[in-house]
Amino acid sequence: MPMSRRSLLTLAAAAAASPLASALAQGMPPLQRKANYRVGFAQTESNNPWRIAQTDSMRSEAQRRGDAFVYTDAAASAAKQVADVNSMIAQRVDLIFLAPREERPLVPAVMAAKRAGIPVILLDRRVDGAQAQPGRDYVTFIGSDFIDQGRRAAEWLDGAVNGSARIIELQGTTGSSPANDRRKGFADYIAAKSGMRIVASQSGDFVRDRGRQVAEALLQAHPDATAIYAHNDEMAVGAIAALEARGRRPGQDVTVVSIDGTRSALQAIIDGKMGATVESNPRFGPKAFETLDRYAAGETVEHWVKVPDRFFDRNNAAQLIGDAY
Known part of the structure; x- marks a missing residue:
């Protein structure tokens, strides 16, 4: 039928x-x-x-x-x-x-x-x-807003240094979207800040030891740098080691800000060696x-499933380190 x-x-x-x-x-x-x-x-x-x-x-x-x-x-x-x-x-x-x-x-x-x-x-x-x-x-x-992460790092640094800093930037893997976007978010924010200037920028490939090596070279070339912005915590921890090897005090002589929210970074914040880190939830x-x-x-x-990210500084690092990876 x-x-x-x-x-x-x-x-x-x-x-x-x-x-x-x-x-x-x-x-x-x-x-x-x-x-x-x-x-x-x-x-x-x-x-x-x-x-x-x-x-x-x-x-x-x-x-x-x-x-x-x-x-x-x-x-x-x-x-x-x-x-x-x-x-x-x-x-x-x-x-x-x-x-x-x-x-x-x-x-x-x-x-x-x-x-x-x-x-x-x-x-x-x-x-x-x-x-x-x-x-x-x-x-x-599925992922974080990397541009916003860079912006949040820059915004915090701006407040921490009262709008004046000579910044070394440790970039992530060349050609990767986190490195591209975290750089853009940070740079776009400080573009309107006459006292905030990136004096050197180089890739550390998101790796701790490579971040240390790059930081050592850039600190030698720019001994008057007052801040380090790292695209991830591993490079930031490497940079802290580089600062200490040069007899400089991270958190006092040089302000360090980063992205990821690892346990190592939160401990560095608790120890006063890092100022803040923007979470990138893994x-x-x-x-x-x-x-x-x-x-x-x-x-x-939806074309972008956003992952929400927290922010860690001295106000909450000790409270939240137990949840960190």
Whole structure:
């Protein structure tokens, strides 16, 4: 018996409301709803507390849910991370969580996953927006507002030094979205402050020892520097060691401000060696898998799932250090 026009319209509406149709309408690979998933997590590196805490959070949430967890560590190599994603594609995981080391080199990996029908969710770092976009080439970006982090660090420093400072900037990984945005947020704020000037800026690659080495060289070239802005706590702790090696007193002779909110940084604040740090929350697990479930259910996922970040200084560091990583 042929279907009535009303029945056909009802079926068409039901199909359009399905997760498959929702994903296809966006040009995105679908994700079928399942009791458990096999997910990939392509981590950029594991050489600092922030990355370790992020990985632990992702793995713990996968285990809690009973999902299979395929993990790779790119060891700070964009080329290896591309190969890692390609390996996950070959293994036919259901979805890939990717923390891109750099914005441009990881675009081909995102596109390869899309062509293979595997959705990608970016964590904590973006890829080049001119080449790949959320909602079209990958599901979404989950992460902090890095520009705002830089601005908050600059705002605090401005108040701490009464609007006058000669600043050394320790940048993160060249070409990464946190380094680009944390620099912009800081620079945009101090641009209107005639007494605030960056006298030297160089990458320490988000690594403590590299931050120490770069700080040593820049302090030697600029002995009159009065402040250090580090793009992460690991480099800030390295800079504190460099200051002490030169006989300068961090927190007194030179004001140090940073981003991340690690236990080491909070302890440095308690010890009076660091002024403040803006949190960059690494505990992505619950939010990442919640977003996976929303996408599988056919919900419209916003292009940027923001992670809220706290601020630590001498007013709350001692109280909150027990919660730090």
